[in-house]
Amino acid sequence: MKNIFKLTFVLLLTIVTVSCDETVEEVIYNGNINENNTFITFEKSVYNLPVTIDDSSSINLILNSSTVSSVDRTYDIVLNTDPEITTANDLTYSLPTSVTIPANSYKGTLTIVGTDNNLVDATSKRIVFNISGLSDSESLDADEITVNIFEVCPVPSTFLVGDYIIGDDGSGNFPTGETVSISIGDSETERTFNTIHLPGSGVEAEVDIILGLACNVLSLSNDVDINVACTTGVLYILVPADAASNSNYSLDNDDVITVNYLQDPLASCGSSTVQSFTLTKI
Missing domain, CATH: 2.40.128 (Lipocalin)
Incomplete structure (x- = not known):
């Protein structure tokens, strides 16, 4: 029998449990960018991009900001080119070079497109990237974002439901x-x-x-x-x-x-x- 115990961390008298891939809820303490530091975060650190066989699919990644600005905020998307890290074939996906949070908005959208090209199979491959171009008053909660790309076949909506x-x-x-x-x-x-x-x-x-x-x-x-x-x-x-x-x-x-x-x-x-x-x- 496993002798398992709960790990508990106490910080400022608050018990916090953290999971690396859990959804991040947007919390805005004061949205004025001129009065507060800005925290930038994607909703998750790990995403799945299923690509339908012989077709293309896409996924939208939402980038959240804790503040709002009167001008567009654009950040660079930097692919991790280490073949041991990003294992997906570059002919199977399209990754934009930047993501923008529009003026007067707390959110921006990064759209990644996956294409089968007879190069994607059921074995999951990784697309790993980070964002750069943050100002001194901005910080990011995750070093890298992982998108798992893999081939899928159409499944009836009644199957396994x-x-x-x-x-x-x-x-x-x-x-x-x-x-x-x-x-x-x-x-x-x-x-x-x-x-x-x-x-x-x-x-x-x-x-x-x-x-x-x-x-x-x-x-x-x-x-x-x-x-x-x-x-x-x-x-x-x-x-x-x-x-x-x-x-x-x-x-x-x-x-x-x-x-x-x-x-x-x-x-x-x-x-x-x-x-x-x-x-x-x-």
Whole structure:
């Protein structure tokens, strides 16, 4: 049995739990750019760009500012050209060289286009970049933004949607016999539901699970991190499995779906292993 404990950080008498890919809510303390420092942030640090087979797709990334200005504010987009970091083929995406927050606005939009070109497959590749050109009074909350690009095939809106019974494989990461309600996520090839991670452990917490459907390959699309550990300073998390370990699906039948994932890749509680849970249609 895992001896897992909750990691708690106290800062100014406030308990704060931080996840690297959680959505950032815009908070404006005083929007006057002449009176305050400016905090610049994308809504997330990790995005998915599913590209339909033999077609193109796009994603809009929203850049938020804590202040408003009377003039346009334009920032440079700088691609990380290290082939070990940005692994996507440059013929499969179009990344603008700048992003602009219009005058009298708190938000700007960066649109990235992905194109199949027979070069994108179900294996996720990364586009990694940062923004530069900030003034001395401006700061950014994330060093780099990652966009995962991968090929998908059209999925009917009724596939893997509705009430299912979740079943854990014995790892204790998820409940068994509980009902979860699955809905379409941010794209037609994503499915999402809410459940309990580490039920009955004393540190259990609600989590949102995102599943990716990519041309008959099904994967966990988000990290599961509730800020717990067996080893101090080493988080116990769940992450997507590698391509060879992902499960498959068929559009002909969504009665029983198996989802594989990688448990404890940082080895906080022991060796990293591939685990799974099942979803059985009610």
